[in-house]
Amino acid sequence: MSDLQTSSKEPTPPLEPVPPPQPSLLKRFIRVLLGRPLSSSQMEHTLLPKFLALPVFSSDAISSVAYATQEILLVLGGAGLWISSAQSRYSHYTMLITTLIVVLLAIVVASYWQTIHGYPNGGGSYIVAKDNLKPRFMPDLPGLIAASALLIDYVLTVAVSIASGVQNLESLPLPPWLQWLHFDHLVLWCLLFIGLLTLANLRGLKESGSMFAIFTYGFVIMCYLMIFLGVFGHAFFGWHMHTEYANQRWWDGSTAQSPGAHTVGTIGLFLLLNAFANGCSAMTGTEAVSNGIPAFREPKSHNAAWTLVYMGIILGSILLGISYLAVNFHVVYWEHAGQTAPAVIDQISGTVFGKTGRWQFLYWATQVFTAAILVLAANTSFADFPRLSSILARDRYMPKQMSNLGDKLVFTNGILLLGLFAALLIIWKGGNVDALIPLYAIGVFTAFTLSQAGMVVHWYHLRKVVRGWQVKAFFNGLGAIATGLVFIDLIIEKSREGAWIVVVLVPIMVYLFKRIHVHYEEVAKLLTLDNYCPPKEPQxxxxxxxxxxxxxxxxxxxxxxxxxxxxxxxxxxxxxxxxxxxxxxxxxxxxxxxxxxxxxxxxxxxxxxxxxxxxxxxxxxxxxxxxxxxxxxxxxxxxxxxxxxxxxxxxxxxxxxxxxxxxxxxxxxxxxxxxxxxxxxxxxxxxxxxxxxxxxx
Missing domain, CATH: 3.40.50 (Rossmann fold)
Structure with a gap:
């Protein structure tokens, strides 16, 4: 009977699901721009394999070969070595400086190999210096100096890379139907590319790496093809060189009227140090791999270490090849009265492939890939600046908002802040590469030196548990000495060209970090439950x-x-x-x-x-x-x-x-x-x- 009564009752109707509210027009627009949001459980799927990690973390370093040789030639050419009578010294000094930079690169790669294995969860300069270099008067000072220098260098990387890319686009001989692009409007094009890169990174790190891989690998392939044909093409394949695109005299009038011609006999150590300091811009970005270890797939440290090695091999070989072709073709790069010669890589690719004729498409491909990788080289900063900012925020040295992960599992606030600072810098310097270069590299060599010195202390502390710690400490010590000497050279040679701004800005940033940290410490003390007494009377x-x-x-x-x-x-x-x-x-x-x-x-x-x-x-x-x-x-x-x-x-x-x-x-x-x-x-x-x-x- 009870069963009958129970069955006679009407079942309770199920609750109808409430339809989700329709998103606003603004939210739908943001969804189209940034893609669908990712849940926290999908974090593993956003990690990068080596094939994608190389363009994400190495595009900055690899792209620097497009202007590193150019900056060396700018100093040597300004001293008058470009004239025919000084051609032997022009070639000798260019290759000597390039070789020294490649040797320095090898030392830095070996040093950061040790860092990656010593800090398998991420061994950026800030973390290494903070953990190992602790002076009594201010234990966090070395770490904050390294962090400030790196953050400044990341902003400069975006500005320099994009400005250099637009410069290469400006030198392209556009057909009449593309003249409306007006690449001579440097600031506008630079701001446009900064906006596009910011948007691409807001869509997610893996998505940006997939989009940029084709340009990075395309640039590497075109450079190797250009170097191979430039070195062996004429002798073995009868390849025709278009030497008219690597003119020895870009100036009107005689050699005596050319800038720098009267200084040929005054070559000295300081001039060579200045050229070496300029060429060290090729070293920027080499620390990005060790900073970005958390973004790699497992095994993280193994994949990061080999990505660093691949980057060093590609960077060093292309840099040597471009410098060799530059001196072999007697390429000249100058800046005078507000005008500049065509970019060095433009002159070399024009000489090897020709700007007209059946192989001109190779010249166009080289220039397009060069401009693309120079613009996309800023992506290295967009990967590392937000990550470093989040670590500083975690340690209470930056606002906590910098550690917030956005819908696409990236540090949205750091990406937006980097884009804003880079845009302001481009506007301030008018998008001029040669005006930005003097500010460049000081920050990164500051971080290099502190990081490698910190690793020496790190291995010493682990001397009882790590075999062969002396060898590891030797490589890091060698890296610290080499990068420290380069840092001193940069300070001496670049301060009179405006780099003193970076030197002044670092202590200002350290002071701001300390004030933020003091604020968070005071708030924590005021909010602690220690010795808390609840009110006796009800509120x-x-x-x-x-x-x-x-x-x-x-x-x-x-x-x-x-x-x-x-x-x-x-x-x-x-x-x-x-x-x-x-x-x-x-x-x-x-x-x-x-x-x-x-x-x-x-x-x-x-x-x-x-x-x-x-x-x-x-x-x-x-x-x-x-x-x-x-x-x-x-x-x-x-x-x-x-x-x-x-x-x-x-x-x-x-x-x-x-x-x-x-x-x-x-x-x-x-x-x-x-x-x-x-x-x-x-x-x-x-x-x-x-x-x-x-x-x-």
Whole structure:
């Protein structure tokens, strides 16, 4: 019988699923730009294999071969070595400096190989210096110096890479139907590329690596093809060289009138050191792999180490090849009276492939890939700047927002901040590569030196548990000495060209980091539960409902106020004395359980009378919390808000600074077809004891 009775009961209908709200037009637009969001469980799928990690973390270093030789030739050519009578010294010094840079690169790669295995979870210069170099007077100083130098260098990398890429595009002989591109508008094109790179990285690290891989590998292939044909093509394949595109004299007039011709006999050590400092721009970006170990697939340190080696081999071989072709073809690069010669790689590729004829498409491919990788080289900074910022934020040296992961599992705030700083730098320097280069490399060699010195200390601390620690410490010590000497050279040679700005900016950033850290430490002490004593008396609460006039939104706010406290008051600021009696009449008609307080405002101000009333309540009941309820109606269209006053927003802003006040905003959404519902307000009309009603003036 019980079973029959049970079966006769009607089953409870299942709850219908509530359809998700339709996203706004702005959210749909953002979804199209950035793609669908990724859940935290998909973090593993965003990690990079070596094939994608190489273009992501090495594009900066590899792309530097496009301007490193060029910067060496700029110094040597300015000394007059480009003329025919000095050609032997021109070739000798260029190859000598390039070889020294490649040797330095090998030392740095070997040093960072040790760093990657010593810090398999990420061994950036900041972490290594912070953990191992701890002077007594300020233990975190070396780490903060390394972090500041790296952050500055990342911003400069974006600016230099993009400006250099646009410079290569500017030298392209565009056909008439492409003349409208106007690549001579450097700043506008640089800002456009910064915006595109920012957007690409906001879509996710793996997606940006997939998009950029084709350009990085395309550039490497075209460089090797150009070097191979330039070195062996004429002898073994009868390849024709178009030497007219590597002119020895870009100047009008005789050799004696050419800039620098009178200084041929004054070559000295300082000139060579200056050329070496310029060429060391090829070293920037080599630390990016060790900084980005967490982004690699497992085994992380193994994959990162071999990616570093591949990067070093590619960078060193292409740099040597381009310098050899430059001196073999007697390529000249100069800057004079606001004009510059075509980029060195443009002259070399034009000589090898020809700018006209059957193989001109190879020249075009080289230039397009060169411009692309120079622009995309900034992607290395977009990968490392946000990651380093997040680590600093985790250690309380930068705002905590820098450690927040966005919808695409990337550090969105760091990406946006880097794009903004790079854009400002481009505008300041007018997109001029030669004006940006002097600021370059000082930051990265500061980080190099501190990191390698820190690794020496690291291996010494582990001498009892690590075999062969002496060999490891030797390589890192050699790297510290070599990069330290280069750092000193850069300071001496580049300070008079504007690099002193970087030297001044580093201590300023260190000071800001320290102030942020002090703030977070003070907040932590104030919020700690140590020695916390709960209040002995229960907290009392007075609720004030601000009433501009009486409408449905105010009635809803009153409902909320009654639910949180029995001690409720309505407050109206009398700005228009003619409207106040009408409000009182309607109040007595509709509300019977909440007293209405009228605050006179002879000067028609809204905020000051409320503040004075709050002070009076605080004096009357010092241990009572005051909750201010602000009713606000929300119109159906966003633009309708501009047709109404913003008094609620001004009140909330004014009340934010008061310790004794809790502000609650009760919003009432307007619906055009909504009708009155007397039953809903029936309880408001019920008579209550007289002492709970009335108007207080």
């Amino acid at each position: 009392k609460n007075i609720v004030l409902v601000l009433v501009p006039t009486l409408h449905r939104g105010v009635m809803q706010a009153l409902e909320y106020a009654r639910s949180i406290s029995s001690d409720c008051r309505a407050v109206h600021v009398c700005i228009d004395p003619e409207e106040t009696p009408r409000l009182i009449q309607r109040w007595e008609q509709w509300v019977h359980d909440v007293p209405l307080v009228i605050l006179n405002s002879p000067y028609r101000t809204l905020i000051e009378p409320i503040m004075r009333y709050l002070d009076a309540i605080h004096l009357e009941r010092p241990n009572t919390t005051i909750t201010v309820v602000i009713p606000e109606f929300v119109p159906p269209k966003w633009w309708h808000a501009f047709l109404h006053g913003q008094s609620a927003a001004r009140l909330k802003l004014a009340l934010l600074g008061r310790e004794d006040v809790v502000v609650t905003n009760v919003r009432y959404f307007l619906h055009p077809c909504e009708e009155s519902t007397p039953a809903k307000m029936q309880h408001n009309q019920a008579p209550l004891p007289q002492h709970q009603t009335g108007v207080v003036k």
